[in-house]
Amino acid sequence: MHPQAAHAGAILTVDLDALRSNYRLLRKQAGPAACGAAVKADAYGLGAERVGPALAAEGCRHFFVAHLDEGIALRPHLPATAQVFVLHGPPPGTGPEFISHGLTPVLNSLQQIQDWLALAQALQRPLPAIVQVDSGMSRMGLPAAETEAWLADPLYRQTIPPLFLMSHLACAEHQDHPMNASQLARFKALRQRLPQVPASLANSSGIFLGHDYQFDLVRPGAALYGIAPVAGAANPLQPVAALHGRILQTRTIERGDHVGYGISYSATEQRQIATIGVGYADGWLRGMSNRGVVFIDGKAAPMVGTVSMDSITVDVTGIAAERLQAGALVELIGPHRPVDDVARLAGTIGYEILTGLGMRYYREYVGG
Ligand SMILES: *Cc1c(COP(=O)(O)O)cnc(C)c1O
Numbered sequence: 001m002h003p004q005a006a007h008a009g010a011i012l013t014v015d016l017d018a019l020r021s022n023y024r025l026l027r028k029q030a031g032p033a034a035c036g037a038a039v040k041a042d043a044y045g046l047g048a049e050r051v052g053p054a055l056a057a058e059g060c061r062h063f064f065v066a067h068l069d070e071g072i073a074l075r076p077h078l079p080a081t082a083q084v085f086v087l088h089g090p091p092p093g094t095g096p097e098f099i100s101h102g103l104t105p106v107l108n109s110l111q112q113i114q115d116w117l118a119l120a121q122a123l124q125r126p127l128p129a130i131v132q133v134d135s136g137m138s139r140m141g142l143p144a145a146e147t148e149a150w151l152a153d154p155l156y157r158q159t160i161p162p163l164f165l166m167s168h169l170a171c172a173e174h175q176d177h178p179m180n181a182s183q184l185a186r187f188k189a190l191r192q193r194l195p196q197v198p199a200s201l202a203n204s205s206g207i208f209l210g211h212d213y214q215f216d217l218v219r220p221g222a223a224l225y226g227i228a229p230v231a232g233a234a235n236p237l238q239p240v241a242a243l244h245g246r247i248l249q250t251r252t253i254e255r256g257d258h259v260g261y262g263i264s265y266s267a268t269e270q271r272q273i274a275t276i277g278v279g280y281a282d283g284w285l286r287g288m289s290n291r292g293v294v295f296i297d298g299k300a301a302p303m304v305g306t307v308s309m310d311s312i313t314v315d316v317t318g319i320a321a322e323r324l325q326a327g328a329l330v331e332l333i334g335p336h337r338p339v340d341d342v343a344r345l346a347g348t349i350g351y352e353i354l355t356g357l358g359m360r361y362y363r364e365y366v367g368g
Pocket of ligand 1: 038040087202203204205219220223
């Protein structure tokens with residue numbers, strides 16, 4: 001292990017081989033559609049500079065970030081043949097930076113389309129882009145009236161050749177949710193009016209809704225990183241992230257002793273307590289106070305007391321003392337505790353756990 005790892009309160013391990021294997025599984029599932037990758041939010045917290053090239057090595061050529069600055073940071077790490085799409089489109093006045101950095105916007109409103117058109121006219125050349133339409137989520141993309149205005153004027157499509165007609169699913173992880181069919185119908189109706197334009201609808205979960213939803217390009221994010229795509233079903237993906245926290249110290253407490261801020265835990269008998277160097281500032285959510293579990297050699301050690309900024313306290317009663325030395329590592333996310341289980345306990349989703357992982361970990365990349 002790298003000597004720097006000894007400095008950190010916890011080690012975040014990212015398995016690039018598992019990532020690549022997940023990409024291959026998703027691409028196969030979506031074939032013949034092209035398989036892109038959502039690498040926004042620093043590849044869901046796992047490091048876009050490492051994740052991007054690993055996926056490019058598997059043949060991925062469509063990368064999605066949310067913000068312009070994410071695109072600027074990622075672009076130099078990808079081959080020239082890869083496209084970087086910025087989901088939020090150009091913030092007002094930033095169009096020229098898309099050109100200079102080789103980024104392609106997803107245009108989400110008539111205003112963004114008009115700004116991009118003005119840039120194309122100023123440069124006297126067509127500027128391709130993705131156009132996103134709202135198929136029912138009311139979040140991003142052209143609302144119906146703006147879609148009609150865009151379709152009505154052929155100048156838009158001559159000057160801004162649409163690389164993909166795109167929309168996004170609201171409820172795809174619930175396979176029997178009626179919203180899926182409703183969004184698909186709205187998307188297909190629009191697509192019939194632009195039959196020559198390639199289309200993209202599915203995120204990770206959308207891929208598993210079947211061939212109808214896959215169109216020409218799928219855009220998985222979460223599933224690449226090992227998050228389960230289908231609610232209530234076995235997860236076909238491999239885990240990519242593991243998190244191991246360090247024991248800072250251990251102590252014995254007696255019946256009636258308390259633990260942590262607000263003394264939210266009190267012992268009813270003698271217990272052994274270990275303090276681990278991960279807290280809510282590292283994304284280990286305070287909502288897991290007295291709820292979470294860590295694992296030591298596969299043995300569960302329940303979190304007791306309130307999550308602090310820089311540490312948690314766990315009940316290690318019954319675990320061998322030689323396994324509890326200062327500096328020893330305990331599993332917070334790993335084979336015994338998949339990220340989706342952590343999320344469920346915390347009352348959230350795996351996406352929020354991964355993207356919330358803090359910057360203080362030592363990050364170790366394996367494989368790739
Ligand atoms: C984040 C995002 C994705 C990827 O979604 P996952 O559920 O993580 O697969 C795809 N498309 C859009 C528009 C997104 O915002």
